[in-house]
Amino acid sequence: MDKFGSPELFFLLQGLKWTLLLTLISFIGGGVIGLVIALARVSSVRIIKWFATAYIAVFQGTPLLMQLFVIFYGLALMEINVDAWVAVSLAFTAHASAFLGDIWRGTIQSLPRGQTEASNALGIGYIARMRDIVLPQAIKISLPATIGFAVQLTKGTSLAAIVGFVELARAGQIVSNLIFQPLLVYGIVGLIYFFVCWPMSIWGSAMERKLSLSTQ
Amino acid sequence: MDGVSAEDQNVYMPREGRNLNKLDFSVVFERMDELLYGVMFTLGLSIAGIFFALLIGISGVALQRSGRKIFRIPVRIFVEVIRNTPFLIQIFFLFFALPYLGVRLSPTVTAIIALSINGGAYAIEIIRGGVESIPRGQVEAGAALGLSRAQIFQDVVLVPALRAIYPALTSQFILLTLTSSVCSSISASELTHFAQRIESATFRSFEVYFTITGLYLLISWMMMTILAIFGRRLFDYPNQ
Numbered sequence: 363m364d365k366f367g368s369p370e371l372f373f374l375l376q377g378l379k380w381t382l383l384l385t386l387i388s389f390i391g392g393g394v395i396g397l398v399i400a401l402a403r404v405s406s407v408r409i410i411k412w413f414a415t416a417y418i419a420v421f422q423g424t425p426l427l428m429q430l431f432v433i434f435y436g437l438a439l440m441e442i443n444v445d446a447w448v449a450v451s452l453a454f455t456a457h458a459s460a461f462l463g464d465i466w467r468g469t470i471q472s473l474p475r476g477q478t479e480a481s482n483a484l485g486i487g488y489i490a491r492m493r494d495i496v497l498p499q500a501i502k503i504s505l506p507a508t509i510g511f512a513v514q515l516t517k518g519t520s521l522a523a524i525v526g527f528v529e530l531a532r533a534g535q536i537v538s539n540l541i542f543q544p545l546l547v548y549g550i551v552g553l554i555y556f557f558v559c560w561p562m563s564i565w566g567s568a569m570e571r572k573l574s575l576s577t578q
Numbered sequence: 579m580d581g582v583s584a585e586d587q588n589v590y591m592p593r594e595g596r597n598l599n600k601l602d603f604s605v606v607f608e609r610m611d612e613l614l615y616g617v618m619f620t621l622g623l624s625i626a627g628i629f630f631a632l633l634i635g636i637s638g639v640a641l642q643r644s645g646r647k648i649f650r651i652p653v654r655i656f657v658e659v660i661r662n663t664p665f666l667i668q669i670f671f672l673f674f675a676l677p678y679l680g681v682r683l684s685p686t687v688t689a690i691i692a693l694s695i696n697g698g699a700y701a702i703e704i705i706r707g708g709v710e711s712i713p714r715g716q717v718e719a720g721a722a723l724g725l726s727r728a729q730i731f732q733d734v735v736l737v738p739a740l741r742a743i744y745p746a747l748t749s750q751f752i753l754l755t756l757t758s759s760v761c762s763s764i765s766a767s768e769l770t771h772f773a774q775r776i777e778s779a780t781f782r783s784f785e786v787y788f789t790i791t792g793l794y795l796l797i798s799w800m801m802m803t804i805l806a807i808f809g810r811r812l813f814d815y816p817n818q
Contacts (some may be wrong), residue, residue, distance in 0.1 A: 377582065425791075432784070438784070517665070520665075548675050556663050
C-alpha cells in the first residue's frame with residue numbers, strides 16, 4: 363500500500379490542468395455560440411426563435427452526462443475521428459452555449475422595450491443597436507449569473523471522468539484505486555475543486571450585491 | 579506517476595466507424611421494459627431526493643435564522659462546500675470513502691443521501707433568498723397580533739417565501755432529477771445504469787443514449803407540468 367506523496371499530488375494537479383483547460387475552452391466556445399443562441403432567441407424571425415428555444419429546452423431538459431454520451435458516440439457514428447479531448451470539449455461547449463444563451467436571453471429581455479423602440483425611431487440599425495445599446499447593458503446585468511454558470515461548468519467537467527477522460531475527478535479515481543485511501547484522496551480532490559470554485563462564487567455574489575445596489 | 583498529456587487522452591475514444599444508415603434502434607426497443615423500470619427508479623430516487631432536500635432546505639434556513647452563531651456558521655459552511663464541489667466527487671466520497679469510517683451504504687441509499695445533500699444545499703440558498711424578501715414589518719405585524727415564533731415562521735415567513743421562490747425551486751428540483759443520472763457511476767440501478775447495461779450487451783452506444791436522452795426529456799417535461807399544477811394548488815391565494 364502506497365502513501366499519498368508528491369507524485370500523487372502532481373498527478374492530481376495534472377488532472378486539474380485538464381479540468382481548467384476543458385472549462386476554459388468550453389466557456390469561451392460556449393460563450394461565442396451562446397451569444398448567437400441568445401440573439402436568435404430574441405429574434406423577430408419566428409423560425410430562428412423557435413430553433414433557439416428548442417435548442418435551449420433540449421439542453422436544459424436532459425442530463426449533462428447524456429449530452430456527453432450522445433455527442434461522444436454521435437461523433438464516432440458519423441466517422442468523425444477526433445481526439446477524446448476534442449470530443450469532450452465539443453460536448454461541454456454545446457452544453458455551455460445553451461445555458462449561457464438562456465442567461466443572456468433573460469437579461470436582454472429584461473431591458474426596457476422603450477430602448478428598442480427609441481433606437482428604431484432614431485433609425486439605429488439592428489447591429490448598432492445590439493452592439494452599442496443592448497449588449498453592453500445586458501452583459502453587465504448578466505455577470506453574476508454568468509459567473510455562477512462558470513462554477514457549474516467547472517464542476518460539470520468532472521463528468522468527463524465517466525467517459526474516461528483524465529481530468530481532476532478521474533485522476534482522483536486513479537490515485538484512489540492505486541493507494542486505497544479514498545477518504546484522503548477524494549477529500550483532497552474535493553478541496554481542490556472547492557478552492558477553484560469558491561473564489562468564483564464569492565466574486566459572483568459580490569458582483570450581484572454591487573449590481574443590486576447600483577440599480578436601487 | 580507520470581503526468582497526463584494530450585496523447586494519453588484518447589484511450590477510451592470509440593472508433594467503431596459505423597455508418598449512419600446502419601442505425602438500429604430495434605435492440606433498444608426490445609429492452610424497453612428494462613428502460614421503463616429504470617425510469618421508475620429514477621423517478622423514485624428523485625422524489626426521495628426532492629423530499630429530503632426540501633426538508634434540509636427548510637431546517638437549514640430555520641437554523642440560520644435562529645440567530646445563534648453555532649447554528650449559522652455550520653449551515654453556511656455546509657452550503658458553500660456542497661455548492662462548490664462536483665456532485666460526482668460528493669457521491670464518490672459517500673460511497674467509497676465512508677466505508678473506511680465504518681459506514682457502508684447500498685448504492686441506492688448513497689444515491690438518495692447524495693441527492694438530498696446536494697439538493698438541500700441549493701434549497702437552503704433559494705429558500706433563504708425568499709425568506710429575506712419578506713418585509714420585516716410583516717414579521718413584526720405577526721408578533722403584534724400575538725402569533726408564536728413557530729406560527730410566524732410557518733405562516734408569515736415560510737409559506738409566502740415558498741410562494742415567491744417556487745419557480746426557482748422547481749427548476750432546481752428538475753436539475754436534481756437530471757443529476758440523478760450521475761448515480762449510475764456507483765451503479766445505483768436507475769435509468770442511466772440500465773442504459774449502460776444495454777449498451778455493453780449490444781454495443782449500440784449511440785442508439786441507447788439517444789433514446790435515454792429522449793426519456794429524460796420526457797421526465798423533465800412531465801415533472802415541470804406536474805410541479806406547476808402542484809404549485810398552483812398549494813400556493814394560489816384562495817379564490818373568493
